[in-house]
Amino acid sequence: MNTNHFKHLLAATMLLACTYATQAQERYFTRTGTIAFFSETPMENIEAHNYKVTSVWDATTGAVEFAALIKAFEFEKALMQEHFNENYMESSTFPKATFKGTFSGVTADQLKKPGTYQVDVKGDLTIHGVTKPVATTGTVEVDKEGKVKAENTFVVSPEDHDIEIPGMVRDKIAKEIQVQVRIDYQLM
Amino acid sequence: MRQLFIVALLGVATALPAQDDLLSLLGEEEEDLVIMTDASFKTTRVINSHSLENVAHGVLDFKIGHRFGFLNEGFNEFFGLDQATIRLGLDYGVTPQLMVGIGRSSYQKTVDGFVKYKLLRQCDQGCNMPITLAGVAAMSMNTQEEEDLPWYDPTVENYFSHRLAYSFQLIAGRKFSESFTLQLMPGLVHKNLVPDSTYAHDILNMGVAGRIKLTKRVAINAEYFYVPPDMLEDGYYNSFSIGFDIETGGHVFQLHATNSTGMFERAYITETVGQWSEGDIHFGFNISRVFTLHDPKAKARERIREQEQGEG
Numbered sequence: 001m002n003t004n005h006f007k008h009l010l011a012a013t014m015l016l017a018c019t020y021a022t023q024a025q026e027r028y029f030t031r032t033g034t035i036a037f038f039s040e041t042p043m044e045n046i047e048a049h050n051y052k053v054t055s056v057w058d059a060t061t062g063a064v065e066f067a068a069l070i071k072a073f074e075f076e077k078a079l080m081q082e083h084f085n086e087n088y089m090e091s092s093t094f095p096k097a098t099f100k101g102t103f104s105g106v107t108a109d110q111l112k113k114p115g116t117y118q119v120d121v122k123g124d125l126t127i128h129g130v131t132k133p134v135a136t137t138g139t140v141e142v143d144k145e146g147k148v149k150a151e152n153t154f155v156v157s158p159e160d161h162d163i164e165i166p167g168m169v170r171d172k173i174a175k176e177i178q179v180q181v182r183i184d185y186q187l188m
Numbered sequence: 189m190r191q192l193f194i195v196a197l198l199g200v201a202t203a204l205p206a207q208d209d210l211l212s213l214l215g216e217e218e219e220d221l222v223i224m225t226d227a228s229f230k231t232t233r234v235i236n237s238h239s240l241e242n243v244a245h246g247v248l249d250f251k252i253g254h255r256f257g258f259l260n261e262g263f264n265e266f267f268g269l270d271q272a273t274i275r276l277g278l279d280y281g282v283t284p285q286l287m288v289g290i291g292r293s294s295y296q297k298t299v300d301g302f303v304k305y306k307l308l309r310q311c312d313q314g315c316n317m318p319i320t321l322a323g324v325a326a327m328s329m330n331t332q333e334e335e336d337l338p339w340y341d342p343t344v345e346n347y348f349s350h351r352l353a354y355s356f357q358l359i360a361g362r363k364f365s366e367s368f369t370l371q372l373m374p375g376l377v378h379k380n381l382v383p384d385s386t387y388a389h390d391i392l393n394m395g396v397a398g399r400i401k402l403t404k405r406v407a408i409n410a411e412y413f414y415v416p417p418d419m420l421e422d423g424y425y426n427s428f429s430i431g432f433d434i435e436t437g438g439h440v441f442q443l444h445a446t447n448s449t450g451m452f453e454r455a456y457i458t459e460t461v462g463q464w465s466e467g468d469i470h471f472g473f474n475i476s477r478v479f480t481l482h483d484p485k486a487k488a489r490e491r492i493r494e495q496e497q498g499e500g
Binding site for chain 1: 209210211213214221223226227244245246247312313366404405435436437438478480483485486489492496
């Protein structure tokens, strides 16, 4: 192989590398996404918020991932937060809730101009160490300034994730918990 | 040429790892998120002594402490159940580090108050603090009628200051795991009045306390206070207590056995008359009920909500 060939090969490799790089630019991320959940029963309404959710979304492939630290959920009552971590979520053993899946219904090009899109969300939700498939519909909105926001509300049942709720408090914790996700994405 | 090659390689290398795990692209996520260790004990008291925990900011804790009589008093006293010594107390979390409390005990009709401050806080993530260090300064005041005072002597004038005693304590401890917590408590009790000049006004003491969590809601606690023998007045012994914590939602019930009658520092550290070996054991319980009076994060939450609505 003479030097010339080698130079061509190099150029090709670099071009390839650059293509990868351009593709990489279609990735969006956040470290400050919010997840809130609401448990409503006649006895008591409980809500908690996490403002430190991380997510990466590859708009070219549709692949998306979320992670939320359980201990970062903030409750109105400190004792509820302690019990949530110690007794229900066992957050020292299962520190994170994660979602791994896909967004379909919006393309990387569409994200470059303003618009609102219905997005099908599909994937695996892991809470309390138990993974369950999830399918729901959310929205992705691109505003005039080009900011990309994703929103979704879905329902999680503690029972599905082996979260034990003792008889004494069963009337105070909803069987179906509303989960609200709001993400302001940034280009990576 | 070689540099070009390296650059090309680098280009390929950086493009590759993204494929399987998208979140790893963010590197060490949440590294800025500081999370303090919590729930080292179920409540702010081990049994009689303070634990590593404070009540949370804005939370009021109503405490009922109850000790029956000595077990060895036999059937006529229903093994101690005929008698009762109580302490009612209110603790409040002024900040995440600062807690204050007051209490009233039937033991010598004593009113006590304390300030507890966490100087260092053990943390799970985001910092490297391996222990919690707290300081407790407490004061107690006997409010009995003059004639009822244990040291009453009609020939000697009584001063108000005689009724006062103080306690200073450092609590250093660590939650080693979900199920095991241990703390050491070097301290000093100062009594304004002692029987005579051969007794020390300043009584040094060293406490050790720990807990083992059995299930999510039940733990075993124990505590022991050592006082150098020459500092204890005659007839007083070191305090040892052992018991269960049972948590049920908003309440924590503590059921225990102890040789101490009083439930504030001067009483249980320096005036324990019971001896375990003689069967001078009190069955007792503490009940803790918390009320959230103030939600310190409400404002921040409101601001975020308004922001979200503004955007939406």
